[in-house]
Amino acid sequence: MRFRFIEEHRDAFSTDRMCSVLDVSARGLRAYRSRPASRRQRTDVVVLAHIKEQPRLSLGSYGRPRMTEELKELGLNVGHRRVGRLMRENGIWAERSRKYKATTDSNHALNIAPNLLSRDFHADRSNQKWAGDISYVWTREGWLYLAVILDLHSRRVIGWAVSNRMKRDLAIRALKMAVALRQPPKGCIHHTDRGSQYCSHDYQKLLRQHGFKVSMRGKGNCYDNAAVETYFKTIKAELIWRRSWPTRRAAELAIFEYINGFYNPRRRHSALGWKSPVAFERKVA
Numbered sequence: 399m400r401f402r403f404i405e406e407h408r409d410a411f412s413t414d415r416m417c418s419v420l421d422v423s424a425r426g427l428r429a430y431r432s433r434p435a436s437r438r439q440r441t442d443v444v445v446l447a448h449i450k451e452q453p454r455l456s457l458g459s460y461g462r463p464r465m466t467e468e469l470k471e472l473g474l475n476v477g478h479r480r481v482g483r484l485m486r487e488n489g490i491w492a493e494r495s496r497k498y499k500a501t502t503d504s505n506h507a508l509n510i511a512p513n514l515l516s517r518d519f520h521a522d523r524s525n526q527k528w529a530g531d532i533s534y535v536w537t538r539e540g541w542l543y544l545a546v547i548l549d550l551h552s553r554r555v556i557g558w559a560v561s562n563r564m565k566r567d568l569a570i571r572a573l574k575m576a577v578a579l580r581q582p583p584k585g586c587i588h589h590t591d592r593g594s595q596y597c598s599h600d601y602q603k604l605l606r607q608h609g610f611k612v613s614m615r616g617k618g619n620c621y622d623n624a625a626v627e628t629y630f631k632t633i634k635a636e637l638i639w640r641r642s643w644p645t646r647r648a649a650e651l652a653i654f655e656y657i658n659g660f661y662n663p664r665r666r667h668s669a670l671g672w673k674s675p676v677a678f679e680r681k682v683a
Contacts, residue, residue: 445469445476446484460666467672509597514613515589519625521551524679525582528556528610529589530572530596531626532564533634535653537643544653545572545595549580550625551682553667554675555657556580560650569595570604577608584609591615591623633661 400420404413417424448469460468462482469476484490521527527550535542543564547557557576561568569590576582588610590596596614605612615622637656643649663676670678 442480442484445474445480446488448472448474449481449484449490450488463668464666464672467666509602510592511612511614513589513616513622514587514611515622517622517624519550521549523682524549524551525580525586526551527587527589528576528582529623529626530557530569531591531623531630532569532593532595533630534564535638535643535646535649537646537649539644539646542643542646542649543568545569546626546629547572547576548626548629549675552670552675552678553625553629554662554679555629558653558657560646560653562646564595566595566598566601569598570601573601573604577604582608582610585611587611587613589613589615589623632665 400422404416404420404422407416414424449465462478462485465485466476466478466481469481515527515529519527519529528547529550530545530547532543532545535544540562541564543561545559545561545568546555548554549556556579557572557574559568559571559575561571586609588605590613592614595601602612621627633653633656637652638649641652643652662674664674666672666674667678673681
């Protein structure tokens with residue numbers, strides 16, 4: 399431990415001075431330096447090389463648990479503690495951040511549907527329960543609004559749309575994408591907040607045409623749509639808040655790449671047994 403301390407701090411302090419203070423000999427230090435690396439040290443080097451590669455592939459979003467699962471899939475027999483130690487020693491961590499803007503306009507006279515989910519976001523199969531919501535991205539051109547539809551079975555994004563206005567056509571375009579992709583059976587639960595976009599006559603007409611069971615969260619309770627709230631927290635922490643967006647188009651392209659290049663096919667979810675949405679659907683199928 400004393401020799402290792404000297405090696406780690408050799409740029410900050412005199413080697414002779416540290417040997418004197420720590421009561422070790424210069425000869426012993428030379429022997430330590432010439433000693434071949436232990437098996438554990440060699441393994442650490444290999445694991446660390448893979449850890450340093452993963453932030454590029456995971457957009458810097460993986461902390462210790464997801465990083466460990468990623469390395470295990472690569473064939474490395476590692477545990478959470480070793481991965482955590484190597485990440486900590488080498489200054490590698492998941493990036494996170496914050497921000498808030500209200501996107502729900504529930505001050506309207508449109509019909510409100512009951513909450514059919516009651517915070518039960520588990521689904522036994524695809525196209526059994528869908529959930530949607532709208533969030534936002536600040537750009538130098540102004541706000542860009544993002545509407546998404548998730549399949550709660552796999553947390554996969556199956557529909558999304560962006561616009562510079564938070565109107566009903568934004569939500570409708572996301573829903574139409576999801577319907578075109580999945581062709582859901584009648585009886586699929588469609589759960590959202592009670593915003594005017596989702597309560598609008600045009601949106602509700604589209605839901606009826608495709609046989610959805612309509613569900614809406616309770617007033618002012620974000621936990622009633624926690625699955626989509628979690629998705630927005632994830633995309634903001636892993637993409638949106640990390641950069642300054644000069645244009646809405648730049649943000650739109652980045653969101654497209656994130657959803658189709660990382661979140662759906664690669665990002666691991668603890669709720670899915672550390673599988674990505676696409677991999678989880680393949681396993682179940």
